[in-house]
Amino acid sequence: MTQKDFDNIIKALSNPARRDILTWLKSPKTEFPDQCGHSEHGVCVGLIFEKAGLSQSTVSSHLANLHRAGLVVSKRQGQWVYYQRNEACINEFADYLKQTL
């Protein structure tokens, strides 16, 4: 974890909407009760969009931000793109913060 990585991650996390999304993705089944929109690779954008109370473009932008920071990974399957947490990155960040802060 470089300084730059850390900087990108904490900037991503400084936004409440992005933190919410990341938290929701901890428990996809309970946070997104809909039957469809789930896959082994996470939750599709549509479900997150419905829950977020923000425009589709805004949610997509937030997801792109989380993705650039490395906090989530995405996989396209057909017309859907699924997002899930990158636990390795999240844990590495939390440990780095605990150590260096």
Added chain:
Amino acid sequence: MTQKDFDNIIKALSNPARRDILTWLKSPKTEFPDQCGHSEHGVCVGLIFEKAGLSQSTVSSHLANLHRAGLVVSKRQGQWVYYQRNEACINEFADYLKQTL
């Protein structure tokens, strides 16, 4: 630690200059080698200002920000104001982040 506390803290930490200051305050003696400017209550603003490479008002503003977030405590002694880390708050934040993120 409420959501609001957490939000204030992570916003404060999303700025690199404020993170630098907080890190410097971990090792005051080695980071601020000057003999004076130190007290049992931390490091005076002037030393932080000299090291930061930012204007005096900007540094003061950053310190006020860290203080509002609870990450540092301050004590005036004569004409000087000393700042030091609030380790309790910092640890509580790091633990909360590790748990909830």
Added chain:
DNA sequence: TTTGCATATCGAGATATTACGATATAAATT
């Protein structure tokens, strides 16, 4: 190949953050 659905990107307006110089306040010194 045309239509429709899901997601991403673009451009723009609104708001927030950062940084600065100027000035105010607080305390010590003369």
Added chain:
DNA sequence: AATTTATATCGTAATATCTCGATATGCAAA
């Protein structure tokens, strides 16, 4: 009281972030 030193606050310009609607792209179905 006047001056000096240390820090905080104010006003403002520059930049970044957030959000949206409009539109583009990717894929599937008809």
